[in-house]
């Protein structure tokens with residue numbers, strides 16, 4: 001509602017958008033330029049659609065210049081890879097990423113033999129059983145113990161949310177926000193930026209679980225990366241951290257549901273309360289920069305509201321699950337009546353599009369408050385260890401999770417595009433000095449404790 005006219009765009013942004021659409025994309029003002037945005041996003045949910053829409057057309061990636069204010073992002077602003085492939089598909093993750101994402105979703109959500117209602121990923125190791133409390137290097141976690149425990153399905157608080165809130169509370173002291181153009185315009189009273197989102201309304205009281213598959217687990221434990229001192233030792237030795245090509249991690253977000261909703265959610269019970277699977281994110285090491293996929297339940301309050309979904313495989317022009325997807329579910333033994341309530345938000349396979357514009361992808365709950373600047377791969381490229389890494393605050397002694405603040409909603413924002421080499425090395429010395437060692441895109445390393453300590457912020461909220 002507050003974003004229904006272009007008048008409410010800050011003048012600077014409007015000028016930017018107009019300049020971009022006229023000088024760079026002369027044809028972009030034509031309604032046909034809405035293209036996939038109009039057909040792929042459920043129109044009502046996307047919230048746009050008035051005749052002023054054409055004025056908002058801007059090249060994909062322009063949202064990172066404009067900041068997270070303004071109208072909802074359309075599909076063509078997000079620079080996603082998602083075009084239908086032509087020719088033979090030999091590398092599905094890259095040539096047909098949407099299909100690959102759904103295929104992986106279907107495989108991971110098959111029932112896990114011997115685990116009742118639980119799915120394949122729910123039989124993996126909870127990260128709380130990898131990055132254990134009070135680690136003792138002489139007693140490393142084992143796969144049998146991690147997956148055999150009856151406490152495997154413990155919930156955690158949403159870690160990014162906590163990091164975002166703690167960054168926000170210290171934001172007044174930091175005036176070095178890289179998005180200085182938006183912060184200066186925000187001080188001009190009536191022209192204050194209009195945030196795209198009321199972040200509070202996007203998160204229906206969710207809790208999270210993170211599960212590591214066995215190749216990921218064995219690598220983390222085998223290389224002594226499951227406690228902080230082991231990670232620092234890797235930094236000192238400058239030993240590259242490279243997870244194997246079959247490593248996968250799932251992040252699941254759960255929300256409380258009513259018993260009547262069991263038919264449309266994958267659900268679980270914890271301490272007598274019923275939870276439905278609201279978001280499902282997976283990362284797969286199909287390439288050195290991983291493949292990133294974000295799925296959401298259609299009932300998530302902000303799904304498709306601020307960022308148009310990108311899916312060339314699983315959804316029809318009318319926003320319904322495609323026949324191909326339903327057939328895939330049936331082959332995998334997933335009940336279409338239930339699983340057809342899930343949607344692919346998008347897949348990220350690179351930092352930028354072919355012209356160097358940042359590819360953006362965010363889950364409406366996991367990246368709530370910074371969804372419109374979110375780049376899964378770029379933010380995760382900052383998972384690092386340095387000489388002063390500690391377990392005292394999430395990310396302490398590592399590269400910062402966020403990249404400055406947006407004045408309009410007080411929320412920290414994601415970096416996007418290609419990582420900056422000078423974050424990892426100090427090039428003012430000769431030879432350059434190593435500042436941080438990259439931890440292969442897995443932020444879960446930040447959940448590690450120091451030997452004997454249990455102060456990391458990824459602690460369980462249910463036991």
Ligand code: HEC
Pocket residue numbers: 127159160163210249250251281282283292293294361362363367370374375376377379380401402413414415441442443444445446447458
């Ligand atoms: C601004 C930073 C940021 C962005 C953007 C971001 N994440 Fe994360 N992600 C984190 C942090 C911090 C964690 C916390 C570590 C944890 O809970 O395991 C995390 C955890 C995860 C995990 C758990 C495993 C692990 O080792 O990291 C997955 C899977 C994941 N994110 C996927 C995604 C996907 C997919 C996207 C894009 C749709 C995304 N993330 C966007 C910061 C980010």
